Amino acid sequence: MKILVTGGGTGGHIYPALAYVDYVKKIDPTAEFMYVGAKRGLENKILPPTGIPFETLEIQGFKRSLNPAATKDNIKTVRLFLKSIKQAKNILKKFGPDVVIGTGGYASGAVVYGATKLKIPTIIHEQNSVPGVTNKFLSRYVDKIAVAFPDVAESFPKEKTALVGNPRATSVVDVVPSDILKEYNLDPKIATVLIFGGSQGAMRLNQAMLEAFPLFAGKNYQVLYASGDRYYEEIQVQGFDWDQLKNVSVVPYIDRMAEVMINCQLLIGRAGATSIAEFTALGLPAILIPSPHVTNDQQTKNAQSLVKAGAVKMLTDAELSGALLVKTIDEIMQDSKLRQKMAEASKKEGIPDASQRLHALVTEITKK
Known part of the structure; x- marks a missing residue:
């Protein structure tokens, strides 16, 4: 053929x-x-x-x-x-x-x-x-x-x-859990939140993360943040006390995204169609922050359909802040029943x- x-x-x-x-x-x-x-x-x-x-x-x-x-x-x-x-x-x-x-x-x-x-x-x-x-x-x-x-x-x-x-x-359904988080100086045995704003990063998300970093100290979960190349250097010069943030890992880009996803318990990012296809196929709950710069506001519509299904929580780009982001993460990560319910809804939406x-x-x- x-x-x-x-x-x-x-x-x-x-x-x-x-x-x-x-x-x-x-x-x-x-x-x-x-x-x-x-x-x-x-x-x-x-x-x-x-x-x-x-x-x-x-x-x-x-x-x-x-x-x-x-x-x-x-x-x-x-x-x-x-x-x-x-x-x-x-x-x-x-x-x-x-x-x-x-x-x-x-x-x-x-x-x-x-x-x-x-x-x-x-x-x-x-x-x-x-x-x-x-x-x-x-x-x-x-x-x-x-x-x-x-x-x-x-x-x-x-x-x-x-x-x-x-x-x-x-493309992602054959991926199996592994120890890949060790490559990011994280413990595979600890519940992990994966945060990314696409290959180039996202300005509002990065601004929120700069506010959020100190708030992650002492949490019973760990965070892997893929900032995008353009924001990575900005983070490095902020002077955060990384000794107090050993549960946080920041990288510019993640090559083996599907393998990382399957080893995480919550995903945070934009609401692009490709990302949604991947995390719903894996049955991951998510917090989605639709980009306001997409034609016909497609990402908001993408996210709303999953909110309706109970698979994700949605935050708007305009309301996003470090405090709100961490509060929303805590609501999910501190409630295992809610997280499981969202995961099941996500899996049901996946094809x-x-x-x-x-x-x-x-x-x-x-x-x-």
Whole structure:
């Protein structure tokens, strides 16, 4: 089988696609893949090391402003989109895929739309609780729509839509508990809170952590904080008494995140779709602080669906402080029954067989 995957701009579009590719490689070593992204997207850093054949399109998004400069830019956007459809069709004809899967982003729009015009079976995957502009546009043309949250299904044609989950969940389910926390100078036998703000870190979360560090002294749990490179040096020069904070470990980045997650009892971070897929697959309770800078406030909607399920507590970026953060952590970490209840709710929301479900859709539409 030949599978063309397209999507990009952010890791939230790219990592689910790659997780699905990894799954198919395991069950069908003869499968062939191609990835198509945008020339200026994050995929240009992530894809080359994977060895997957990779093509790019010159494309950009629409500006929401109505000023003359934005209008001029939007005219260019339309021109690039039409040009990209033509380029996409050439790539599709050359590769000859049995199916095209789009995971969001503007490049995905051109490729999937081009595939529908060439009568190639198509699927789009929506990771968030609110549909992205590209997937909303493509929904009327594609054969199937795979969603990660039940709530978003209402935004798409019912007869095409299936609850699949996020393939990143499948990538973490085989991870087993270990002594990895020793690598961060922590005791694997002590309950651990994992805190991170994404690969770059998060300014408001870091400000709250600077206030929170002294408050962690003497707690009966330990804290692992991945600050992001940009904030790591700022923390080192604050003059904290680290001898009094031996239950706290600060690192710029965590490479083996899934392995660390499974050895922790509570997660704190943003409400991105990839992170949610991972911690719910593992059945972790969480405190989520949605980023207010995401289109359509997607992260807040993602978090709210899990709050409703009882799997997480949510704090807003605006209200976040060190005192509030530690108070909320204590409420969960000092109440084992609450923590267990949240963990069970999280596990129930997780879809660890997401890649299998997505592949079932692929099989369904390619056998027609």
